[in-house]
Amino acid sequence: MKRHRNLLAWSMVAIFASPWGAVAEEGEVITPLSDNPAPSANLTLDQQIQMIDVEILLLKAELAQKNLQVSQVGVYLSELKALLPIESLSSQMQDRVARLQAYYDSAQLTTLPSTMGFRFNARKMLALLPMTGPYSQAGQAVYQGLQDAFHDMPMPYDLDVLDTNIYDSMFEAWEWVRLYQPSFIFGPLQKAHVAELKNLDLHTPVLAFNELQETEARDALRALAPSSMADSVTSLVRYLQNSHAHRIVVLTDGDDKSEALVKRFKETLAPEDDSVFPVKIVEVTKIESHVDEALERALHAQQSQGRKGWLQHTIAHSLVFEERPRQDVDVVVSFLPYRLAMQVSPLLEYYHLNALAHYWLPSDLPPADQLMTSLPYWQSTSAILPSYYAAQVQKKQSSTAADSGVGIFYALGQLAAKAVVNLTQENVHVMRSELGDLSVDSEQHFHFYPDVYWLDTGVFERLTP
Numbered sequence: 345m346k347r348h349r350n351l352l353a354w355s356m357v358a359i360f361a362s363p364w365g366a367v368a369e370e371g372e373v374i375t376p377l378s379d380n381p382a383p384s385a386n387l388t389l390d391q392q393i394q395m396i397d398v399e400i401l402l403l404k405a406e407l408a409q410k411n412l413q414v415s416q417v418g419v420y421l422s423e424l425k426a427l428l429p430i431e432s433l434s435s436q437m438q439d440r441v442a443r444l445q446a447y448y449d450s451a452q453l454t455t456l457p458s459t460m461g462f463r464f465n466a467r468k469m470l471a472l473l474p475m476t477g478p479y480s481q482a483g484q485a486v487y488q489g490l491q492d493a494f495h496d497m498p499m500p501y502d503l504d505v506l507d508t509n510i511y512d513s514m515f516e517a518w519e520w521v522r523l524y525q526p527s528f529i530f531g532p533l534q535k536a537h538v539a540e541l542k543n544l545d546l547h548t549p550v551l552a553f554n555e556l557q558e559t560e561a562r563d564a565l566r567a568l569a570p571s572s573m574a575d576s577v578t579s580l581v582r583y584l585q586n587s588h589a590h591r592i593v594v595l596t597d598g599d600d601k602s603e604a605l606v607k608r609f610k611e612t613l614a615p616e617d618d619s620v621f622p623v624k625i626v627e628v629t630k631i632e633s634h635v636d637e638a639l640e641r642a643l644h645a646q647q648s649q650g651r652k653g654w655l656q657h658t659i660a661h662s663l664v665f666e667e668r669p670r671q672d673v674d675v676v677v678s679f680l681p682y683r684l685a686m687q688v689s690p691l692l693e694y695y696h697l698n699a700l701a702h703y704w705l706p707s708d709l710p711p712a713d714q715l716m717t718s719l720p721y722w723q724s725t726s727a728i729l730p731s732y733y734a735a736q737v738q739k740k741q742s743s744t745a746a747d748s749g750v751g752i753f754y755a756l757g758q759l760a761a762k763a764v765v766n767l768t769q770e771n772v773h774v775m776r777s778e779l780g781d782l783s784v785d786s787e788q789h790f791h792f793y794p795d796v797y798w799l800d801t802g803v804f805e806r807l808t809p
Contacts, residue, residue, distance in 0.1 A: 489757020
């Protein structure tokens, strides 16, 4: 797509201006690319093309300003800043950027928020999905699920798809989305594409198929993500509260996903600090190399060894010794890959802490067949798992042939269609589905709250909350 983008850039130059200047309304000359065109001879071809891209973005932003498209000015400014540091531009270009920024900031203060919000309209729907490339199988399955679901509904609808794989970014795709003017958007699917939505002009309601960060939350943007980190942590905290746990040791391996879960866990627990019996984290321990060493540190077992050594030295006599770990902990919570998490409960038994509950929220879900194979080696562990994933494990256990995972994406497409119709128009607050129970809150945000499953020497069963 980079080649296509450059060709598009040259064509846009032909439309808007020559590289060195253009005549605007009433003879006004649009500022050239630099203060003095001659130094361009010192630029490489790539740098010259980059400067043309900058000029195109400036022209688009100025045209959007003329047409009073405030949010679109912001989009072009964001893209320009991502392309090059503003300080590296010529003084005249910096002045143009400053004028546009001042206009945008001023307009933001006076522009009323959109009242459209998240409203479903089937008149002219558009799906943003990868129909080619490495994620094409998943994208095609989601689209087929959408089509089949709407086909079975007694309502007129129009649904098209735009292949996101042919674009370098959602910004490029959005140029075509704006021209299409859809009434509702499904997608995108990939996390990186969803993250880019925060910089786009979202006047059209969007239902993305991946988790949103809090900074990406928008009035017209919602997410349908069966494996949401936020929902998983919320469920974990709810189960800890129901089990009357108060003092917790947390295990992490330092991976980005694991650390993100720890951060979210702390944030979710924070409002509980004012309760009569708050759930508190007494220790966060990172596994440097071995689980046993980390758990030994977390449980302060080494301190009892130190006391034994001191006493043995003091009385000058050898002692029979049994490690005594800390007794002020109710629960161990692990945000770990399965190969590390499965070692935690046996080590707790070694320290005679069998009564200590172990909750495992995977930092990364293993393939269902790998977890199924490992089940005989798990001991007394409560696992927080998505319903659709647990169903896959149970299929593997019963030797039922399971699909490659594409069935999940087909179900996601079907559920997305039903959710926007039922939940936004009929105020239904809970829906049963193959992917689990889907609920919607008062702000029309969708949630898949996972369940707790008991893993113990081959046993894999759902626990009643």
